[in-house]
Amino acid sequence: MTARPQNAPADHPVLPKPKIGVLIANLGTPDATDYWSMRRYLKEFLSDKRVIDYPAWKWQPILQGIILTKRPFTSGANYRSIWNNEANESPMMTITKAQVSAIAERCANRWGNRVMVEFCMRYGNPSTPDVVESMVKAGCEKILFLPLYPQYAGATTATANDQFFRALMTQKWQPAARTVSAYFDRPDYIEALARSVERKLGGVIPKRLVVSYHGMPKRYLLEGDPYYCQCQKTSRLLQARLGWADGVIDTTFQSVFGREEWLKPYTVEHVAELARQGITDIAIMSPAFAADCVETLEEIQGEIQHAFQDAGGKSFTYIPCLNDDPGHMDMLTALIAENLGGWI
Template sequence: MNRPEHAPADHPQLPARKIGVLIANLGTPDGTDYWSMRRYLNEFLSDKRVIDYPSWKWQPLLQTVILTKRPFSSGANYKTIWNNDADESPLMTITKEQVAALRDRAQTLWGDRVMVDFCMRYGNPSTPDVVDRMVRAGCDRILFFPLYPQYAGATTATANDQFFRALMTQKRQPAARTVPAYFDRPDYIAALAASVRRALGDRTPRKLVASYHGMPKRYLTEGDPYHCQCQKTSRLLREALGWDAGVIDTTFQSVFGPEEWLRPYTVEHVAELAKQGITEIAVISPAFSADCIETLEEIQGEIREAFVHAGGREFTYIPCLNADPDHIDTLTAIVAENLGGWI
């Protein structure tokens, strides 16, 4: 803390100026109990970017039916993957590892001029709390980085919305930038390809299923580019691996509600592959920057079971990039490019 140059003696002391890099991910419940799950699911499912039905139609159903039952089933699913040693979800553990690695890189590159922190769109640490902490620490510029390679309104946009809402509460508002989608960056694709080679060696599977988080098909027709960006990621990954067309299938998981979502649905597609005699497959999740409930429980639980039940024999899950050095290299490069002109 120091007093600005030429300021009067009674001027409040201010922290040294810094640039903030704020990493954002989807979120996680604080625990697996009913009320922790209910708070988390209520915040998530009340987001108009996620469920855009009119409140008068959606909220009565959410509050009286869905949030009465779903916290129990979701809590049971989280218990199967919970990091009991740290008493937190794997997403939280991995995000902390990613941010610790990014802090080390930032310290090496820029010293104390850059402050790296993280927030969650839903749950804790909340975006407003971390923005406030960064401003109080002296950040007069903040680079906001949602860790979603492909843009979607229900992921990237809602994270940005929350960041901008947090800025609205600040008396001294920092300058702000947001990081765009990076679904087709060569270093990101190379990191994905390297993860496939680590898992499979020199073997080319009959099918690699690239399973992305789903969304209502209607969002695509309304202008959301997510579907197209997922398709391009899969194509670029196949080209980077040197595989023939048809080896990688793009599918979508986590269907919710009565609407038709982007197809094919992963759980149905893997079962159909097994019925066709393709009994050995690998599955990768390029839309997730860190392993989470959708990969550790849904893919390795429900989706694996659907494949085996239909006659599948070998199911290989390729982990997310997590805190892999190639991934950290990519994230560091993205941060450095987006700090251009600031540092």
């Protein structure tokens, strides 16, 4: 609905009815699995200084000359193995759409049409600047920005916030803005994780539950990034909620890239070592991801599972991400409601 402001002259442009926006952000996805689509996506992702912080003179020749020549082929193959061919999109895109639809329905039931819920991707489409532009045009005078990362990291939460604020810089009439903090230690988030474990395992305690988080260079931790500590606390809180003894849950890190030392233990090496020690029945989950993606559907259930089995492992149970599970959607809606305090 649009109208001219009260007492405005006849030539004043019509304006949309004021709204509050909720913008949910995830990492991103290529538009397709072909070489050029993958190259565009990887170039944007790997050129982000929050992700790879080497000096441009050192990093860009490697990226442009070597990585972007070869990696689009292997990454494209990985995405093709999990691609949602029916919708012609990545699983992350499919799941994110379902999540946003569920959250929007909950928000509409609570606040009617006063709140507009949309989503964007940090890399790829729909881009953060495009969605911010459309929300402002739709009348959003206030926007709550929610990066879908339970644990804070400079390479995830911070870069998503950076892009959001860059998008706001282009607006003539800039909306008020808030960002949502990491939510790794919320009781309702831990409850959702625990219930996902209990549903998948049917109440059976595995010999080992490997809780695998996306990795990062160890140097980032030493420079002050809290991600490692928040991952460790997530695992501790999950263990306490499940009521399991010490030693059942192992915290590991996956997706190592380059030659620099990353957070350890590395998941792929750890599961193989478990198998060699005779622990041949394990479960694995990845709480750092709000939606299943190439790192969980291809890396965990491909490379990591194969490493476990090649070392003698037998039973490998993957516990899916929370995705659009109702408990997860209720938790995120509650998180949104708390952060909208004073606005609605």
